[in-house]
Amino acid sequence: MVEIKRAGDLETSEDLAFERTSRRVRRVARSLLYVFVLLAALGLFGDGPLSHARAGHESGFFVRYERFARVDGTTRFQIHPHPGSSAAPRRLFVSTSLFERGHVEQFVPEPASVEIAADRSIITFPRVESGGFVVLVMRPLRPGALRFSLGEEGGPTLDLALFVYP
Amino acid sequence: MNLVLRAACVYMALLFVFRVAGKRSLVTVTTFDFLLLLIISECTQQALLGQDYSVTGAIILVGTLVSLELGLSWLKCRSTRFERWLDGTPLVIIEDGRILRERLAWLSVDEEDILEAAHVQHGLLRLDQIRYAIVERNGAIAIIPWREGG
Numbered sequence: 001m002v003e004i005k006r007a008g009d010l011e012t013s014e015d016l017a018f019e020r021t022s023r024r025v026r027r028v029a030r031s032l033l034y035v036f037v038l039l040a041a042l043g044l045f046g047d048g049p050l051s052h053a054r055a056g057h058e059s060g061f062f063v064r065y066e067r068f069a070r071v072d073g074t075t076r077f078q079i080h081p082h083p084g085s086s087a088a089p090r091r092l093f094v095s096t097s098l099f100e101r102g103h104v105e106q107f108v109p110e111p112a113s114v115e116i117a118a119d120r121s122i123i124t125f126p127r128v129e130s131g132g133f134v135v136l137v138m139r140p141l142r143p144g145a146l147r148f149s150l151g152e153e154g155g156p157t158l159d160l161a162l163f164v165y166p
Numbered sequence: 167m168n169l170v171l172r173a174a175c176v177y178m179a180l181l182f183v184f185r186v187a188g189k190r191s192l193v194t195v196t197t198f199d200f201l202l203l204l205i206i207s208e209c210t211q212q213a214l215l216g217q218d219y220s221v222t223g224a225i226i227l228v229g230t231l232v233s234l235e236l237g238l239s240w241l242k243c244r245s246t247r248f249e250r251w252l253d254g255t256p257l258v259i260i261e262d263g264r265i266l267r268e269r270l271a272w273l274s275v276d277e278e279d280i281l282e283a284a285h286v287q288h289g290l291l292r293l294d295q296i297r298y299a300i301v302e303r304n305g306a307i308a309i310i311p312w313r314e315g316g
Contacts, residue, residue, distance in 0.1 A: 003246070007261065008261070008262060010261075010310070012256050012258060012300060013255055013256060014257055014300075015250065015255045018250055018255055019254075022250075023272055026185075029186040033183070072216050072217065
């Protein structure tokens with residue numbers, strides 16, 4: 001039980017030493033709260049400048065994505081195939097580890113076919129013009145580090161790493 | 167994430183935010199504060215439920231939140247220090263008619279707040295009719311006027 005003190009005629013559980021400490025702690029906690037909000041605005045928890053990432057070189061096969069994502073939120077991967085013959089179908093692959101930790105919501109454009117192999121899924125797009133790109137929308141289902149490979153069949157492979165917040 | 171963990175995280179986060187906001191933050195609820203509360207409850211509802219709209223899920227959440235509340239009450243009964251950190255302590259802001267201005271600044275309270283409490287609680291007309299004013303643990307200002315002739 002809190003100690004009741006007497007100040008003149010007034011009985012109160014006022015504790016000035018505690019109030020001073022509490023005020024100092026509250027000031028620090030408020031500063032931390034402001035920093036948290038600032039970092040969130042900058043994208044530390046997804047969708048902001050700190051979160052934007054690119055894997056691969058812009059002259060070849062590359063992917064733009066968010067390095068920070070949140071469970072049950074959606075995150076996008078903008079996949080730019082290597083500029084080449086646009087007439088040939090593009091065969092991209094995604095390692096199985098992505099499907100173990102997340103749910104693929106959508107590919108834009110719609111793929112022509114999907115083949116399932118032991119360690120990867122191969123997605124075929126009939127035609128992607130030079131400079132065009134494919135969008136993969138996924139919803140992470142588990143928090144923690146998410147690592148997977150994404151590439152072009154017979155071409156370069158990129159290893160992507162994201163951190164998924166709960 | 168597991169529903170029990172979700173509820174515990176949201177409960178702790180809200181406890182932290184409202185404790186940091188200070189004891190006076192929700193005492194006088196303006197129309198905008200009320201709207202803000204509705205928005206906060208909507209945000210936390212999404213975080214608590216996720217995609218699970220089942221009756222079982224709702225019962226698990228309510229059970230967890232009530233258990234956490236009971237658990238903290240139990241801890242508060244057993245530890246004065248814990249109780250103080252969670253609920254704070256009252257603070258006298260007018261003592262024997264003397265306004266303690268430094269303490270008003272600590273709590274972001276001004277004379278208008280005190281006068282308003284004096285009007286509402288005792289129908290007092292002036293600050294000099296107040297003997298003691300105390301900001302209680304819940305953030306409300308309690309007014310004790312001078313006795314007749316005393």
